[in-house]
Amino acid sequence: MRLTSFTDYGLRMLMRMASAPGQAFSTADLAQEFGLSRNHLTKIMQQLARGGIVETRRGGGGGATLRHPPAEIRLGDVVRLLEQGQVLVECFGADGNACTIDGCCRLKSRLRRAEHRFLEDLNLSTLADIALPARAAA
Template sequence: MRLTSFTDYGLRMLMRLASAPDRAFSTAELADEFGLSRNHLTKIMQRLALGGIVTTRRGGGGGAMLARDPQEVTVGAIVRLLEEGQPLVECFAAKGGDCTLTGCCRLKSRLRSAEAAFLADLDRSTLADIALPAAPGVRAMAGTGV
C-alpha cells in the first residue's frame, strides 16, 4: 500500500502543528522547513481546513493551526481525508474503472478487507501520538517519508 505524496506531506505538516498546537504556522514556514513547494502545501492545507482538521487565518500573525485537540484526531481520519478520491486500485474508483475482470474477480473483496484493516490500524493512533518533538531547532528531514 502506498500513500500519495499529498497525504505524506499533509501528515508531516500536521505532525509539526501537533508539536505546538497553540501556535499558528505559515505555509511558507512549513514549506521551508520541509523543503517542499509552497503551492502544494497550500492545496493540502485547504483540504485539511475543509475537513475541519485545521483552521487558517490570513495576514500578520496568521497561519494554520489545529482546529481540534491532537488527541481527538486519528491518523486514519487524516489519511481518509487526504486520500479521498484516490482509490487503492482502479476498480475501487467511483465509476469502477475499466477493469475487464468485473463480475468474476476474487481479489477485490480481499483488497477491500486489507484496506479496511490498514485504516483501522491507523485509527488506533492519534495526531498526538505522532507529533514531532517540540524542542526548538528540531527540523524535519525532507524526502524521508513519515
C-alpha cells in the first residue's frame, strides 16, 4: 500500500506538533522546516482541522495546536482522514469503475480486508509513539 504525499506530509506535521503539544505551529514554519510548499501544508492543516485533529487560530500568536493529547490520537484514524477519497484499487471507487471482472472477482474482498487490517494495525499506535524528539523541535 502506498500513502499519498498529502498523508505523508500530514503525518510529518503531526509528529512535529506532538513533540511540543502545547505549542502553536504555523504552516509557514512547518513548510520551512520540512522544505515543503506552504500552500500544500495549509490544505493538509485544513483537513486535519475539519477532522478534529488540530485547532487553528489566525493572526499574531496564531497557528495550529493538537486538539487532543498525542496519546489519544490514533495513527489509523489520521491516515483514514487524510486518505479520504483515495481508493486502494479502481473498483473501490464510487464511479469510473471500468473493471470487466467486477462481478466475479475474488480479490476485491481480500483487498478490503487487508486495507481494514492495515488501518487497524496503525490504530495500535498513537501520535505519542511517533513524536519527534523534543531536542529536534528547536
